Amino acid sequence: MPGPNPFRPGFGVSPRVLAGRDELVEEFDTALDEGPGSPLRSVLVSGARGMGKTVILNELEEVARGRGWLVVRLPETGDLLEELAATLLPRLLAEHDSERAVHRRVTGGGVAGLGSVTTTAKERYPVRESAGTLLERLLDVLAAHGTGVLFTLDELQAVDRESVAGFASLYQHLVRDERDVALAAAGLPVGVDQLLQHRGTTFLRRAERIQLAALTTRQVVEATRLTIEGADGSVSEPGLTALAEVVHGYPYLLQLAGYRAWREAAGAMITPDHARATVPVVSERMGRLIHDPALRDVPEAQRAYLAAMAQDDGPSSTGEVAARLGLTAQHANVFRTRLIQRELIVPAGHGSVDFGLPYLREHLRRQPD
Template sequence: MFSNPFTPIFGGKPDVFFGRDKILELFELAMFERGSDERLMFITGTRGFGKTALLEQMSIRAMKKRKVIDLGPDDTVEQFITELCGYDEVVKTVSPQANLNILGVGGGVSGGSISKAKHIGREKLQPLLLDFCSKNKQGLLVTIDEIQKVSLEDVSSICNAFQMASRKGYDIMFAAAGLPYSYDKIVQHTGCSYLRRSVHEEIGLFTWDEASDALNEMFSGIKGLQIDQSYLDEINKFSYGHPYIMQLLGYHLILCINENKPKARHTVSEVELKKAEQNTLLAYQHRALKPLLDEFSGQERKYLMKMSECLDSNRLTATSDIAKALGTTQNKLSKVRETLIAHGIIAAPERGKVMFCVPYLADYVKQEAVNSSVISVARQRGV
């Protein structure tokens, strides 16, 4: 049996991280260079491209040198305040018979009864951050994952607090990750002008060489397992350099090998690789493509379906062909097109042309259309 280093987890920390070396090198440098632009980073990418994993790598590397506060998208300011001062320090600021006003809700509190106070309001974030920074000389990194889910009011409060901490000269760093559309939405908001200075890292598919280096590194670390370079090239081709598919295919390949109870030394066969590819595609469709399509409206899914049907030999589709297939005008479809582009699902590489950015999505939307047709007929016949 071979240990499986591949961990295809959506939104989680893989056991082995690969790629994004340039971004991490600049981040490491920024921890020592007070004037570095990378002290303020905004990472965007479509689901499965490794935003959360990259953010976690930054957090891990920074922990050796500074205080790190990792925040999620729910009750973000409340999380931040709790991390900055903790419940005990909040208690110390309140006299035994004080009246509190928590986010507009009044209430009396007696001594010993506020050990679990939840928030003290957004307006207190800035002084709490400044006080924290003044007492912690090693520096601070704050990360926020899935920032597109955080309310603009919370992001604005955090930006204002960071703006003041920066003005005071404190050693602070900030990194956020979100879906492609989140960047413009947030930086254009009046209260979030601080993030307009951030380095915007748009992460996507790995290049052939990046994926090749990662695959060679991963498989060379599996003791006793031999794999031909042509098979590594096949994995690279099959995955399109998509980080999640690479993890998923590697996981299923080791799973297929271990099912046959291999000896201590084993050479990967073509049969094992093909079986792993089939299992990977099914899992990827179920875990990634279906949830992705479910997020979009019926009109947006129809756009993708017609786009897939009109692909030319260069994997491009004319927007005029999509409009014709849908029996409407390009102008009426412009909002649908812009939504799909903003979410990183498609791109417009040429004037009047669009292309898919998510591997296997073009074929999957056709499959979904067939399934919908089958269901429709079955319902009509009363099956």
């Protein structure tokens, strides 16, 4: 008898079996090994919703912890430097500074009541040590053990620019001083691009930019097989092939299609019929959770371009799309470029484009005119 459903069709939840991505994880592991100055110690991951950005950050955090590094998850809201100075760093110093001197100095009390005591201390002593000073001290403690600090920052596109700039400047100093620090940030492609235009964040442009690619069919098949068999379920080879066709290399869909197919099979071996039966739900969920949010701030003219493309069953000729819209090729090209930047469409050979997200065509066709 198979166990409970092993697939996890949610966001921010790590899968039972990670498909692909091993190269990136290994390279990051090597970078921690190589010491300060290794370029892959600062990575900036971008990709559409459901491509596995948060999962990658979790994996990199695991790698760092496995090496005895401390992980500091930076909050998506609020002032990063303020959060570091007031809460995150004092807490870590209290745990890791063996002399406990800092702990007393910063909090004036026991570990248990840290939150409230810190607040009191803040009110009583308005002059407080900066995030930079506290971090230096933490890094000194860790240097004695040959480890360092990994910062992770998710939903980078949503974080306040000034706040990112402040943190970027602090991080840059530490890198220059060859301290053992690493940074892994993730966000939506367009938002990250916009953020990097900002003067104070120039430094982040030097981070290794990783655009998460779709998984290959083989990666989807392997991970799906291992997930099913690891939970004492079974699946036929054609069943796996049919599932991979539904998934289109999209990590979120691997979980969603797998989850639904497992349910369809109700304890029996998963077959192509079970796989194909997932399509309506997969398409509807994808529309609601991925396409709708992705289309929300797309200007009207670019939407019209997408709608014109959706008339085709496969890749669209850019000339024909322009004609449908009554635009000159040049004018249409502007929209095409913007949509490519948004990763909503992709070039598909000479003079043609195709949708960059699975089931986007179907989603657009469902929209009322």
